[in-house]
Amino acid sequence: MSNGFRKYDWAILTGLVVASFLFFQLAYSYHLFLKEQIQLFLFTSDYFLSYFTKPAWLACYLGDFLTQFFYLKGGGALVLSLLLGLEWIVVRTAISRLSQSVFSGLWALLPVAVDWSIHCNTLHPLSATIGFILVLILFLIYSFIANKWLSYFVLVLFSLTGYWLAGSSFLLFPVLALPYDFHNQRAGWLKWLLAFLLIFSAPIVLRHHYLLTFLQSFVYPAFSLKYLLLPASVVLAVTLAFAFRRIELTYSKRIAGFITASFLFVLFAGVWTQANFKFEKILALDIETYFGNPDKVIELARKYNLKNNQAAYFTNMALAQKGLLAENLLDFYQPFSLGLIPPVTPEQNWQSIFVSNEVFYLIGDMNMAQHSAMLGNTFSPYQRSSRMMRRLAEINLATGDSAAATKYLRILSKTMFHRKWAEKQLNMLQSGKADNWLTNKRRQIADADMLRKSNDYLSSLKFMVEQRPDNTLAVDYLLCYLLLNKDLKQFRENYDRFYLDLNRKVPKVYAEALLAQLVASGASQVEVMKYHIDAKIIKQFAEYTNEYDQSSGNINALNRKFARTYWFYYHFATMQKK
DSSP: OOOSOOHHHHHHHHHHHHHHHHHHHHTSHHHHHHHHHTOOOOOSHHHHHHGGGSSOHHHHHHHHHHHGGGGSTTHHHHHHHHHHHHHHHHHHHHHHHHHOOTTHHHHTHHHHHHHHHHTTSTTOOHHHHHHHHHHHHHHHHHHTOOOHHHHHHHHHHHHHHHHHHHGGGGGHHHHHHHHHHHHTTOOOHHHHHHHHHHHHHHHHHHTTTTTOOHHHHTTTTSSSGGGGHHHHHHHHHHHHHHHHGGGTTTTHHHHHHHHHHHHHHHHHHHHHHHOOHHHHHHHHHHHHHHTTOHHHHHHHHHHHOOOOHHHHHHHHHHHHHTTOHHHHGGGSOOOGGGGTSOOOOTTSOHHHHHTTHHHHHHHTOHHHHHHHHHHHHHHSTTSOOHHHHHHHHHHHHHHTOHHHHHHHHHHHTTSSSSHHHHHHHHHHHHHTOOOHHHHHHHHHSOSOOOOOOTTOHHHHHHHHHHHOTTOHHHHHHHHHHHHHTTOHHHHHHHIIIIIGGGOOOOOHHHHHHHHHHHHHTTOOHHHHHTTOOOHHHHHHHHHHHHHHHHTTSOHHHHHHHHTTSHHHHHHHOOOOOO
């Protein structure tokens, strides 16, 4: 029976590519953006040679090369959908070679559905899929060799080099090739004893050389044992295709319906269990922050209304960039000061540490920004990140460390999509003329520094503001930090010291907090008047106080009208779990 494509095969392939593109572009694109940011692909000989320190060098090199394109809008979805399409082609051809089933195209959808689902995990690399495709291509090459002795030679050659080229996926090769040889009456026990010995001993023998654990050696270049579901699904698809082969013409519609339903079940169940759509929303705020779109961040924050520390973190930075932090602070969920500056502790996951530098860079604390960026690079999955490399270059440009900045920029100049930006900054360094963004950033930086604990954020903010009282971002972060921690006494002291001289309108949250503190401290009418608090806020405060007293502090009575006031936050806000 012919192995060629039929009309319905082209329909399946087209539908698969279109559907996967739409899913990853419309529902999961921010995960793909992050996958590019946690890698760094360089066009240098040393970088190329570094791939030989681990197995699957060809799969990893090709996978990381293609991951670069995830930087482009739509690039990740396009690359991944085309790769899934190619995967379907080789799986379909392999199933057809082994079973001669007329439904090879439908059976091939099952492994693709599994791989589609696993790609919903941020850490599942393209190299794992490429390694899987390479192994199937090697099997197809082997299956088309008619000469007996040439097949012996190719089998030994593939057995010696398969793990080196494709990684753990190559363990699938004998599972497919041996049944094919038996079916075509060219299997010899000595031949396959040698092949199995070479193939299955390779991960064990080479794991010390490649510095891998026992489990890592059997899943590399993937990170998780879940990856083993992919080769297992191919074995299952081949087995089912062979089992149904004798009745598929008689019950063709029923079998086609069964396979289609199985594919849809595997795909939806896999996406349901593997995809994290809440994290996708958090990543949307993160990535839009990375691309410098604070308006988009605020828009998405209003839309999602997430009760999450990281969501608050990115939202607050966007508000600060737009000068709206103190005005709209309580329009969004606030997990006390954790939403302003998240802690970097051993309990945090790598992604939280990865983005921890953003706030320090925003307010101009370059020492803390550099510390956090280095931690972010170290704790990221590959320990080399295009995003952290660019941030380290920006930090050293701002601090005037030309040597360090040049080092990072030269690295970035060897990339595909960060090269232009890096070359522009290198030209700026050579000309000695700073761009506007750099001039503005340098105005934020303190002239001195002090010894401090990395998690003593209050001391850091105070020091920043003392050094640069005109750094309005740092001033707002200091005052909001105190407000969210309900420290009204220190808030008023620092407001009087740093904010009054800025000649700015009193933001809503500051006015509400000042009123509460002034009344609590028994301030005179003259003292109240010097803060120029809006009369509407004073009137609303009187209403809140009256209703609070009448309801004996009943949260339900106050929630509808005063939920977004600082007074309500001060009385009722409690820390919620993530």
